[in-house]
Amino acid sequence: MDSVLDDLIADLPNGTVVTDPDIVASYRQDRAADPNAGTAMAVVRPRRTEEVQAVMRWATAHGLPVVPRGAGTGLSGGATALDGGIVLTTERMRDITVDPVTRTAVTQPGLFNAEVKKAVAEYGLWYPPDPSSFEICSIGGNIATNAGGLCCVKYGVTTDYVLGLQVVLADGTAVRLGGPRLKDVAGLSLTKLFVGSEGSLGIITEVTLKLLPTQHRGCTVVASFADVQAAADAVVTITGKIRPSMLEFMDAVAINAVEDKLKMGLDRKAAAMMVASSDDRGPAGSEDAAFMAQVFTDAGATEVFSTSDPDEGEAFVAARRFAIPAVEAKGSLLLEDVGVPLPALADLVSGVEKIAEQHALMISVIAHAGDGNTHPLIVFDSSDHAEADRAQTAFGEIMDLAVGLGGTITGEHGVGRLKRPWLESYLGPEAMELNHRIKKALDPDNILNPGAAI
Amino acid sequence: MDSVLDDLIADLPNGTVVTDPDIVASYRQDRAADPNAGTAMAVVRPRRTEEVQAVMRWATAHGLPVVPRGAGTGLSGGATALDGGIVLTTERMRDITVDPVTRTAVTQPGLFNAEVKKAVAEYGLWYPPDPSSFEICSIGGNIATNAGGLCCVKYGVTTDYVLGLQVVLADGTAVRLGGPRLKDVAGLSLTKLFVGSEGSLGIITEVTLKLLPTQHRGCTVVASFADVQAAADAVVTITGKIRPSMLEFMDAVAINAVEDKLKMGLDRKAAAMMVASSDDRGPAGSEDAAFMAQVFTDAGATEVFSTSDPDEGEAFVAARRFAIPAVEAKGSLLLEDVGVPLPALADLVSGVEKIAEQHALMISVIAHAGDGNTHPLIVFDSSDHAEADRAQTAFGEIMDLAVGLGGTITGEHGVGRLKRPWLESYLGPEAMELNHRIKKALDPDNILNPGAAI
Incomplete structure (x- = not known):
């Protein structure tokens, strides 16, 4: 395989392609700790769109899978490494420019959400979406998952603040979608299509964000x-x-x-x-x-x-x-993300209680209640295989419970790899087929995060 | 052609397929009054999703173009009839159900925006988007164009209120996307892809809308x-x-x-x-x-x-x-819809003034200024061919002006047929190609509103 990587190494600045086994191993999993994670042949750390293009041209030429990764804080295994592929991390793509007059920021994907908030706050502006992990999750990952947060109940989710994207497609083409215009309906809503696509349609290399004036005191x-x-x-x-x-x-x-x-x-x-x-x-x-x-x-x-x-x-x-983190102190966590229509909130909580009892597990429920988006936190001892299996079973049963209550299998974390087995029965065959048609149109060789998201 | 229509007539309830020449003629144009409009062989007025499916199966079987039409108030020629095709109007699809507990409404596409507002107001709820034509435009058309309005500057555009859709694809398949969940990231953002697609990807037959509590007094x-x-x-x-x-x-x-x-x-x-x-x-x-x-x-x-x-x-x-309407009283109107970044607003207005002078036309500019979305209203005498030509020239020059100022060719009306010649140079070849790939994946025979939108 070395000769394959040599082509890539030759095409990119020194230090961009990392093959050190310890470092590569540290990129095997995101926060979902997918037990089925593979090991990539390299971690690639580009700084510029052109470098991402080179990576994708190389991957297409060799038919190799690319797993895009932000800060690795995903909770559904959307950045789980694959054997024989590469992990493309955006962690070194960290430029941001704020334009206070148009109330927009143009940022690379690798900045943390908190860093974006801080950069725009210097201009009296506010980027609202606030996932609980905002201090450690990347803005690119937020966009890839259409992340939510606490203030979404009033201020909306990530997609509501994405005016434009630059994405690199599977074949290495760079495309600009949208831009610093507050309203723009020319062409299909492709910007919105890429938001929440979990790296399955392209790699986000630049983002234009809409900003609000600083939030009022509350x-x-x-x-x-x-x-x-x-x-x-x-x-x-x-x-x-x-x-x-x-x-x-x-x-x-x-x-x-x-x-x-x-x-x-x-x-x-x-x-x-x-x-x-x-x-x-x-x-x-x-x-x-x-x-x-x-x-x-x-x-x-x-x-x-x-x-x-x-x-x-x-x-x-x-x-x-x-x-x-407080619940996590009690054991390993499987962090659920099911959403239900508001009137079903109490039924969801009592249903989760029953599942916890049945499987002799501790499950705590926290929720962005105003959105009906709940996070059952399944606590288990990862060294106890039987208990870990019961946690996995509960994870699935909670999704079934939510869907039975008219809810969704994921409100804001994404499908990743962990929730993929539940996707088709949730969406139905027609919608699933439509997902596949779009995926195939944009990534015909299925090299972008294959097996994740859809 | 009669035998072709006979198949369709046999498949649908009496009165659904209309071939009366006067009625068919009245569906040739929307409010854009496209001078190149054709004449459909029939106007089809379904009431139910299943009837829309029958229409699309028939159209696919015969390879005939279908132009979807809401209330015919579109300003870009998105519902311009085509020779030898049919116009599918959603005007008889007028059911609505409001659920005050989940703050959602499920509506068919044919209701006027004002009727949706009124139906939900009875429950103390509010559907914000308010195009100027809200009393006469349909909610389905609003979704097909991702319509804006006056309150968008704070409350967002149509797409921000669409939680779910039922769409009928070119081949007659009915697909449910999204639903009454306030947050849902399972699968690609296909609901958002269909919003603003101007009938080019499928026909919207049912919509789930997010509602807000009644707006505060201001x-x-x-x-x-x-x-x-x-x-x-x-x-x-x-x-x-x-x-x-x-x-x-x-x-x-x-x-x-x-x-x-x-x-x-x-x-x-x-x-x-x-x-x-x-x-x-x-x-x-x-x-x-x-x-x-x-x-x-x-x-x-x-x-x-x-x-x-x-x-x-x-x-x-x-x-x-x-x-x-006040400006329209002075002659025929070509209603522009260009958007610019906020700091370019005055430059846009002065540029339009110059274009008006140059072509000896009256052009008035009104704008949703907070969004940078302007509507230059080009007044001309439609019986004066030279003046009508100059109006057309000005229409294009205003788009060029806006794009030169970093703006868009359409902020909220859509591309339709009138703006299509400007789309590719605005989007760029890569984004245009991506639009075509999606269109081809969903409508391989190009029978859904061909020649419009993309």
């Missing part, structure tokens, strides 16, 4: 509930009347896991906790905050706390963000 | 300017700091045309008038309204008027909406 309301249904009812009431900028749910397991670590006085006996924010009506959203507090109280909350102090509010948001 | 600010640059500067300042819910521009021609009809005391000597609204900070957006009034004043506005009275505010919005 108020935060925290409420504890003795039962999940009451909290879920409050979610439906609130979203039917106002537009909260955050509406997050934690179950008893998550509350206790966070309290174990942060000791901030959360109600350990509560079945559910809601963390809600508004930056809308009233000074700093206070009118909305009062409304939400009232809805929580009317729904039977055991405790309701409101604050207009940004630091105090941020402490509760941080507690919610900390739920994943 | 304030409106109206300002007159002695020069366009000052108004354009104010647009950049405002959108960099706050999120207005409307930020509309009218030039001197439009102001005078409206004043001729409505006699509401607009400043006939002004070079530009801005109509701005906010439903955001302060009671009824009053803090934002005060900010906008100050920006207008600082930019040199000759007159600034603010109101928190919804009726008074609505009168100015109505004046802006009335600009198109």
Whole structure:
């Protein structure tokens, strides 16, 4: 195989192609820790679009699979390495230019979401999408998965902020789609097609983002509930009347896991906790905050706390963000991402409880409740093969449960490799066939992230 | 040809296939009045998805072109009839179901935008997109063109509200894409691909719309300017700091045309008038309204008027909406739809002025200024062939001007047939080729609206 790689090495700047076995091994898996991950023959670290083009021309010439990778924080195995292929990481593509007058930023894919936020904040601007992993996930990966986050309930998901892309196709052609125009309907909506395509249609090498003026200050309301249904009812009431900028749910397991670590006085006996924010009506959203507090109280909350102090509010948001690492401290995690229509939220939670009991597993549910997007966190001991198998079974059963409730197998993490076995039955044969037609039209040799996404 | 149609007539309920020459003639053109329109052999008016499937199976079997048509209000000739083909109108597909708990509506494509707004308003819900033609354009046509409108500057365009579609493909297959889930990233973003595809990829037979709670009451600010640059500067300042819910521009021609009809005391000597609204900070957006009034004043506005009275505010919005019919009263119209990055707004207006002078035409510019989306209205006497030709020339020159300023040939109306000659040079050969690959994958025989959109 060495001669094959030699062609590529000769075409790229020194140090771009890495074959050191330890480094290559460290790129085998993303955060999904796919147990079936292979080992690439090399990790390629381009800095420029032209280098990505060279990689894809080479891959097409040799018929070799290319797995694109952002920061490796994906939770569905979208960046799982394949034996005999290469991993193309965008980690060294880190340029960004902000244009405050058009409120856009042009960025390479390798910057972290938090770095994009910081770069644009210097101009009084805001890039809203905020996946929980925003400090460590890349903007390119966000676009490849159409990532969501906490503020999506009001501000939308990644695709809503992507005005333009430069993508490199399987054959090495570079294509510009869209650009710094706020509205543009010339030609098919190809920019939107590439968002969420998980590296299966092309490699994103440049992104034009739409930015908003800095978010207004908001108020935060925290409420504890003795039962999940009451909290879920409050979610439906609130979203039917106002537009909260955050509406997050934690179950008893998550509350206790966070309290174990942060000791901030959360109600350990509560079945559910809601963390809600508004930056809308009233000074700093206070009118909305009062409304939400009232809805929580009317729904039977055991405790309701409101604050207009940004630091105090941020402490509760941080507690919610900390739920994943806190639960992860209890074992290995399989992180689910199912979405259901809002009225099915409580049924999803109680269904997950039953699955946990059945398989003698700890499963915590946290949720972007305002979007119906839940993250059941399946805890297991990875050294206990039987338990790991039961976790895998539960992972699938939770998807079946969600689909049975009118929901989706993935709300914001993507299909990757882990969820692919469930995709066709969820989409149906006609939609699946349509996915394949598009894939085939753009990547006829199936070298772009084969086996992932679709 | 009669025997060909007989097959179709036999397959569909009585009255679905119309061959009356007068009726067929009335479906030759949409509002773009394409001078090259053909005459269909029949107009087909299905009520159900299954009937649309029968039409497409028949069209595929006979290799005949199908032009999908909503309410016929398109401005780019996307529903121009073709000789020897059929026009498939969705005007009798008018069912809607609203689910207030999930804040979604499932609607057939034939309802007018205003009818959708009204149906959901009964549940305290709001469907934001508001093209100027909202009282007479269909929701299916809105989706086919990814229509915009006045409130897009804050609330986004049609695609942002489409959660799911049922589409019938060229071969008659019906496919469900997406559905009533607020976040769903399973499979490629095919729902978004069909939005804006102008009937070239499939026929939309059902739509699942995302709805918002009823919009908050807002304030409106109206300002007159002695020069366009000052108004354009104010647009950049405002959108960099706050999120207005409307930020509309009218030039001197439009102001005078409206004043001729409505006699509401607009400043006939002004070079530009801005109509701005906010439903955001302060009671009824009053803090934002005060900010906008100050920006207008600082930019040199000759007159600034603010109101928190919804009726008074609505009168100015109505004046802006009335600009198109008011200018149309002066002759036939070619309605442009070019978009530019915000800082180029004044250059676009002055460039259009030059083009008007050069060709001895009246051209009025109105704009969704906050989005950089402008509508130069080219007035001409359709009985004067030389003038009609000059209007056509100006139509093309305005697109060239916009593209030269970093803009697009169409912001919200679509490419249709009228703008197709400009599409490839705007998109570039690589993106154009990608459009063709997708089209070919989905409509290999090119029977869906051939010659339009791409």
